[in-house]
Amino acid sequence: MSPFRLVYGKACHLPVEVKHKAYWIVKECNLGLREAEIERKLQLQELECLRLEACENSRLYKERVKAMHDKNIKRREFRVGDLVLLYNSRLRSRWKGPYRVEKVEPYGVFHLSHPSSPNFFKVNGHRLKLYHVLISSSA
Incomplete structure (x- = not known):
């Protein structure tokens, strides 16, 4: 050979x-x-x-x-119940949401659900960022 x-x-x-x-x-x-x-x-x-x-x-x-x-790699830590934004490069507005974290799995996998929908989906944690709610103070 x-x-x-x-x-x-x-x-x-x-x-x-x-x-x-x-x-x-x-x-x-x-x-x-x-x-x-x-x-x-x-x-x-x-x-x-x-x-x-x-x-x-x-x-x-x-x-x-x-x-x-x-x-x-930046490790993202989210807890169940946190509101997060999802990065989607296909859309013109790249950050979509807010979504609620339903479950946290090892290796950075998160189960998300939209408040208006009972269904959830899995997402890699690198595509998420924390959603900050603005609280307006009226006196």
Whole structure:
């Protein structure tokens, strides 16, 4: 199995000129069957080491990106009964509401309901902000 097939999962179709050069190189090397087998095994082992190193580098990169992302997240704390505004980028007025927090779940999920509707829906806490009611004092 060729390294190309191991990486991409399909056979590599080379142009005719490249095939002739490849045959010429094989003739020049003049490896015996046993030496060619050993060389091939070493190449496959090297390819596996490179693949494992790439997987490890990818895992480390993902961990660093996640740490940077999590560092910039602002945790929002709302309690049951709080009035909140919901951010909706599709609307011209982006903040919609007020909605009442009915239930708080782990990982920042909130169940909201509108005062005029008994139905509720789930929302990520990053899309919410506290609704401040203005109290007018009349004397």
